[in-house]
Amino acid sequence: MKILAIETSTEACSVALVHGEEILARSELAPRRHGELVLPMADSLLAEAGMSRQALEGIAVGRGPGAFTGVRLAISLAQGMAMALDLPVVTVSSLQALAMEEDAGSDDILAVIDARMGEVYAAAYRRGADGLPESLSDEWVGPPASLTVPPGGPWSVVGTGWATYAAQLRERIGSVAAHDGACYPQARNVALLALPAFRAGKGVSAEHALPVYLRDKVALTLAEQGKH
Structure with a gap:
């Protein structure tokens, strides 16, 4: 299968590409830079594999939990690519991907x-x-x-x-x-965890690829920040 995986729920920004039996990956510890790195990483992997985005068969994504902005970015990118390319999506727990480390x-x-x-x-x-x-x-x-x-x-x-x-x-x-304590969820593990679901035909449409935050409160209030 040809699967692109994205994981940006923590400080680590990572993308992986399943290309037949091979998994190519890029990862960088880059807090607050995920938005500028993730698409160039994906394009780099596709170029290395000699593939176009149109050759992809699915998108795997770390759905959280994790940093609100990172989880939202990964899901948004996965949804956008899946809609544009008419591809199924498999969401994977970022904690389960971390356990793979x-x-x-x-x-x-x-x-x-x-x-x-x-x-x-x-x-x-x-x-x-x-x-x-x-x-x-x-x-x-x-x-x-x-x-x-x-x-x-x-x-x-x-x-x-x-x-x-x-x-x-x-x-x-x-x-x-x-x-x-220095491990982070990685896209290569998101890809490995997603593959059985893709092979079983359990990918979902873009609009059903949803994040998991675990809590509604994602930032300290100004008053709370003043206590730290």
Whole structure:
């Protein structure tokens, strides 16, 4: 299949292209520059593969949770390209894509993204027989000291939530097999997670490719900012 994947829910801006059995990818840590980088990245990958956009068969996109502007950008771009090219879309949890970054510890994986405002986005997964992480819990947002994990473990913890709140998270999850606070969701993993859905014909039309924010409040008020 020929699939373009976009993931911009965190500080990492990434695009990937599935081209037959090959996956090409671009990724850059570039806070607040996603809008200027993502389309040139996509065009670069298509040029490297010798493909036009018209040759694409689907668009995969990280649907969040994550930064509001980043999630909105990825979904908007995916919808726009899908509508223009009449392509199906598969949305993928950005937390599940993050869990794919774990490859050295336990099969029980906790993905945690720093959600700012003293909170984390989190979800628990277990690596399946196919190597893909399967959900053990609902996606959640809240203070790290309030996190509840499902039975399992020891846990491999990945994501910026660990970098910011390691002490609080360790108290909540108990045994930690491995941890990496410098991991971000990547488009190559969005592509890998989306492929089974595309092959099963489960892509949706552009208007049904929807974001997941987990919370309605996406920014501090001016009064709240004055307290920090």
